[in-house]
Amino acid sequence: MTTTELAGTTAIVTGASRGFGRAIAAALIARGARVAGIARDRQSLDEVAGDLGDAFIPVAGDAADPDLAGRLVADHQPRTLVLNAGATPIAAPLSQQSWEDFTVNWDSDVRQVFNFTREALTGPLAPGSRVISFSSGAAIAGSPLSGGYAGAKATIRFLSGYAGAEAARRSLGIRFVSVLPQITPDGGVGAPFVTAYAGYNGVSEEQFLSGIGAVLRAGQVGDAVADIASDDAYSSPAYFLTATGIKPAA
Numbered sequence: 720m721t722t723t724e725l726a727g728t729t730a731i732v733t734g735a736s737r738g739f740g741r742a743i744a745a746a747l748i749a750r751g752a753r754v755a756g757i758a759r760d761r762q763s764l765d766e767v768a769g770d771l772g773d774a775f776i777p778v779a780g781d782a783a784d785p786d787l788a789g790r791l792v793a794d795h796q797p798r799t800l801v802l803n804a805g806a807t808p809i810a811a812p813l814s815q816q817s818w819e820d821f822t823v824n825w826d827s828d829v830r831q832v833f834n835f836t837r838e839a840l841t842g843p844l845a846p847g848s849r850v851i852s853f854s855s856g857a858a859i860a861g862s863p864l865s866g867g868y869a870g871a872k873a874t875i876r877f878l879s880g881y882a883g884a885e886a887a888r889r890s891l892g893i894r895f896v897s898v899l900p901q902i903t904p905d906g907g908v909g910a911p912f913v914t915a916y917a918g919y920n921g922v923s924e925e926q927f928l929s930g931i932g933a934v935l936r937a938g939q940v941g942d943a944v945a946d947i948a949s950d951d952a953y954s955s956p957a958y959f960l961t962a963t964g965i966k967p968a969a
């Protein structure tokens with residue numbers, strides 16, 4: 720097992736103002752990295768900067784904007800790129816969704832991962848860099864109340880895998896990993912769906928959560944991402960993240 724020091728390195732974390740992204744930024748900073756944290760709402764980012772200190776560099780912007788991706792990768796030359804930002808789809812069955820509702824995660828999550836991944840490959844990032852993209856357990860199980868979310872997240876897993884194969888063929892030394900967290904109320908994307916799926920199944924939220932086992936916490940996601948970023952033993956292209964740990968998904 721080879722571990723790489725993150726001290727003195729730079730990371731970019733998208734969606735760093737709350738939920739998983741904030742916990743990831745905190746975990747990377749705890750290991751000595753500087754983190755450029757992206758979200759659209761400047762005030763929330765400034766609050767995170769107040770908590771995490773000077774190692775957190777707030778960057779207000781839309782992570783799906785291709786110009787922002789190009790500029791940030793060029794400016795920061797990140798050793799670690801965490802593509803976590805994601806939209807919360809409406810919780811409704813298909814018959815109650817518009818096309819705009821159905822495709823929200825394609826326009827934000829998939830577009831963001833596409834733009835940053837292309838920048839990582841064309842730059843290219845330095846050998847030894849890591850690009851960690853947020854898919855979801857829903858990419859395997861489906862999610863009938865969240866429109867195109869599961870398909871968008873499955874595409875992110877494919878996209879990360881394609882990039883990993885291209886990086887290997889070009890001997891770039893960049894590792895691309897997708898992560899598939901289980902649903903949890905510990906984040907803005909999962910919380911409304913714990914409520915929605917409890918209702919869908921006619922059970923309480925507590926019963927729904929006990930049915931999926933121990934609850935995954937944002938802090939565990941932060942530590943898991945920092946482990947995957949720094950330990951070469953995590954050599955799989957994709958990992959499930961659950962409350963019981965990190966498990967290869969491929």
Ligand SMILES: NC(=O)c1ccc[n+]([C@@H]2O[C@H](COP(=O)([O-])OP(=O)(O)OC[C@H]3O[C@@H](n4cnc5c(N)ncnc54)[C@H](OP(=O)(O)O)[C@@H]3O)[C@@H](O)[C@H]2O)c1
Nearest residue numbers: 734736738739758759760781782805902903906907908909
């Ligand atoms: N929570 C779960 O149960 C769960 C399970 C599986 C996978 N995931 C995935 O994990 C990731 C994080 O989820 P979460 O629950 O932690 O979400 P969250 O609490 O809602 O946080 C989302 C973060 O992304 C930012 N964001 C959203 N759209 C953005 C955009 N276009 N540009 C820049 N920033 C943007 C938000 O800030 P602004 O709104 O200010 O931009 C916020 O910082 C998502 O990709 C989600 O799909 C979550």
